Amino acid sequence: MGEPIAHGPSAGRSAFVYGVRRTRVTLGSWQDDPWPALRRWFAGGFAAAVLLLAATWLIAGVSGSGGFVVQTIAPPFKVGNWSSVGQILTKNLLVLALHAMACVAGFIAGSSLPLQAQSHTGLKRALHEHGGRFAIIFVIAATTFSLSAQAVVLGGETASVAAALHTSPGILLVVLLPHALIELTALFLPLAAWIIASRRGEWHQLLAATLVTVAIAVPMLVVSALIEVYISPHVLAALI
Numbered sequence: 072m073g074e075p076i077a078h079g080p081s082a083g084r085s086a087f088v089y090g091v092r093r094t095r096v097t098l099g100s101w102q103d104d105p106w107p108a109l110r111r112w113f114a115g116g117f118a119a120a121v122l123l124l125a126a127t128w129l130i131a132g133v134s135g136s137g138g139f140v141v142q143t144i145a146p147p148f149k150v151g152n153w154s155s156v157g158q159i160l161t162k163n164l165l166v167l168a169l170h171a172m173a174c175v176a177g178f179i180a181g182s183s184l185p186l187q188a189q190s191h192t193g194l195k196r197a198l199h200e201h202g203g204r205f206a207i208i209f210v211i212a213a214t215t216f217s218l219s220a221q222a223v224v225l226g227g228e229t230a231s232v233a234a235a236l237h238t239s240p241g242i243l244l245v246v247l248l249p250h251a252l253i254e255l256t257a258l259f260l261p262l263a264a265w266i267i268a269s270r271r272g273e274w275h276q277l278l279a280a281t282l283v284t285v286a287i288a289v290p291m292l293v294v295s296a297l298i299e300v301y302i303s304p305h306v307l308a309a310l311i
Contacts, residue, residue: 256291
């Protein structure tokens with residue numbers, strides 16, 4: 072049964088209270104049985120990571136020397152230090168924050184805005200009622216563009232680094248695979264939760280999904296950074 076939503080200035084507050092309540096209920100249900108949601112999120116994040124790495128390998132294979140100016144004196148090519156770990160973490164946490172913000176925006180567009188639609192009329196009401204659909208289109212388009220742009224840049228850089236190290240892009244990616252898969256899966260967890268929830272019409276779960284996926288992704292990014300700084304250089308030296 073739907074809950075009554077106030078009209079006028081209090082509509083936004085009522086929608087916020089409703090969202091917080093639904094988030095608590097969702098977190099409680101996941102605490103009892105977290106595995107179905109976790110499996111879906113990790114499958115989506117892992118699939119996005121594999122897709123990006125495969126596209127990187129394909130683009131690197133046709134890029135020749137790549138044409139990028141590269142340096143191989145820092146991780147993952149040379150062993151770094153805690154400063155290197157901090158730099159990698161800072162960069163990845165910024166990306167994770169952007170993905171988490173997209174997840175929160177999806178919650179607002181798909182769950183909160185429709186509840187406030189009753190207090191509006193005309194075009195403004197239509198935008199509130201159909202905010203979820205607009206959000207789906209925007210996030211899918213933005214994600215597709217982001218993956219494509221990253222694949223092109225990473226493919227060129229991979230080709231350039233492989234040429235500088237006198238190896239093939241495939242071997243280079245095998246060396247980078249342990250930390251890259253963990254890192255990319257972690258970064259794509261919020262977006263995977265976003266897309267899955269929107270397709271299932273579970274907009275009210277997105278705020279809870281943001282909190283959980285970020286909490287899972289942060290330690291994964293720490294592990295990935297440690298592997299990149301302290302382990303990948305040794306694997307690279309052994310294989311190349």
